[in-house]
Amino acid sequence: MARTPQIIDQWGNPVSVQQLQKEVAAPTLGGINSVWTPTIVSGMTPLILADVLRSAARGYPDQFFAMATEMEERDLHYAAVLGTRKRAITGIEPIIVAASNDKEDETIAEAVRELVKAPHFADDYLTDLLDGLGKGFSVVETIWDRSGKEWAPERYEWRDQRHFQIDQRDGRTLRLKTQGDMNGMDLPPYQFSIHRPKLMSGLPIRAGLARLAAWAFLFKSYTLKDWMAFLEVYGMPLRVGKFGRGASLEDRRILLQAVRDISSDAAAIIPKEMDIEFIEAAGGSGNAVFSAKAEYLDRQISKGVLGQTMTTDDGSSLSQAAIHENVRHDIARADARQTAITANRDLIRPFVDLNFGPRDRYPTLVIPITENEDIKALVDAVERLVPLGLKVSMPKVRERIGFEEPDDDEEVLAAQKSAAPVVVDTQKPGAKAEDKPADPAAKTDPPAKATAKLKTACPHCGGFHATAADERSELDVLVDDALGEWEEDLEPILKPLQRLVERSTSYAQLEAGLDDLIAKMDAGPLADRLGKLMMIARGLGDSGDGRA
Secondary structure (H helix, E strand, O other): OOOOOOOEOOOOOEOOHHHHOOOOOOOOOOHHHOOOOOOOOOOOOHHHHHHHHHHHHOOOOHHHHHHHHHHHHHOHHHHHHHHHHHHHHHOOOOEEEOOOOOHHHHHHHHHHHHHHHOHHHHHHHHHHHOOHHHHOOEEEEEEEEOOOOOOEEEEEEEEOHHHEEEOOOOOOOEEEEEOOEEEEEEOOOOOEEEEOOOOOOOOHHHOOHHHHHHHHHHHHHHHHHHHHHHHHHHOOOEEEEEOOOOOOHHHHHHHHHHHHHHHHHOOOOOOOOOEEEEEOOOOOOHHHHHHHHHHHHHHHHHHHHHOOOOOOOOOOOHHHHHHHHHHHHHHHHHHHHHHHHHHHHHHHHHHHHHHHOOOOOOOEEEOOOOOOOOHHHHHHHHHHHHHHOOOOOHHHHHHHHOOOOOOOOOOOOOOOOOOOOOOOOOOOOOOOHHHOOOOOOOOOOOHHHOOOOOEOOOOOOOOEOOOOOOOOOHHHHHHHHHHOOHHHHHHHHHHHHHHHHHHOOOHHHHHHHHHHHHHHOOOHHHHHHHHHHHHHHHHHHOOOOOOO
16 A cells, blocks of 8 residues: 655655644743743833843843843833734735636645635734744744544634743754753644744844844833923922021921922812912923924834834824825835745745645735825826837736736626717718717727727718717728738638648649639629728819818
């Protein structure tokens, strides 16, 4: 009996079918794979932050991962711009491109399309992959299901970066932390998707956006804390209690307690001999200082995460926002391309290998990122240039506008048919164009042909007449019309020659058959048609318009 071929992953490692059905990196209640994260940000100082970043750069990033998570929880602006960058990818429906036009490749591509249409693909898989934007890398474990006829992901599980250790030799390879094994466990093939966004050259752990925004986050924390202290002191009038020279210690204590009670209770009683004065704060300009600093730091975070600031902070200027939008588009396109590479390598290929066997070429997942198109400018350009002879691809124009190809059974919008042209009834002497409207049911040519011809009941002109919308002369219309039917005119003459060529097996036989061929050719219809056309041309040439 033939043995089932061994499946090899993209790195040459054998794939164990039994291992695929096991959950490898599930968290534990205690030990090194706990889901509970310690607090790093509370009480953080510049010295502590520098130590966290330094440890991460040396390959011990657990505190950095905890800090990155808390940054998303505590900083509204950082969470907003990072979420915007993630949703720029997850909000787009991926497309699957088949490896070729072969029927089998199309079948495989259709199976992959069903895979990515599942709701948990975008909501779980892509979203969790993009967690690597802030932290340098992300890990998603695929939980495979074999209950049906095919292998299919049952679910995708995000795995905490703290549960993995970075290889000290190359700074990239990840191993699962294991109790009692200081080197960790190698990750089994086809079960983990590891996304390392290429935000900068160098080690992935140094490229996370949280590392870039950490100092701005810390300084803004200090700014907000100082701002709150400032508002607490200067946000209300200063209360000053005055007592006379002979006031006893008990009187002074009563006055101090009264001043304090005014702050919390807004009411107090004091002896008549005492006085409390309210002094308005003159340092209100401090608000502008703290506000300007906080806004400046937010703009720096926007630049680092989105590559621009206009759409999140100063979007009142449409022209400036449009300029900065181009930068953001480049970032989104790079994120989409890198995320698609990870999905194709760590999910699409395993899915195809498990269900259809290893292949030379695989279907490709693409996350299309298109620029904001000026639809009006595009339509105006097409409308003006196409009549001048510019050839434009209809699918490309439809793609840029954002319209999909209509299905065969769908109702489609179409250009309205123009009013039927008015023709002249030449049988009626002195008739004018408005005397007889054209048949509204008559078939008209498309506007692209500029209504090149119009067949009417005109016995004197052979049934041809130029329309009022046609800018060509009547002779030009007659020539174009005659040449348009040359195949029908020459068919009685060329048909016998064609049969002779098909029947002949040698040149000599062909040459011998030519002598009898002339008798079989029927040139009557062609001669009759040429005669009519010459008569019409003669009449048009003598019509008095100066043309001969």
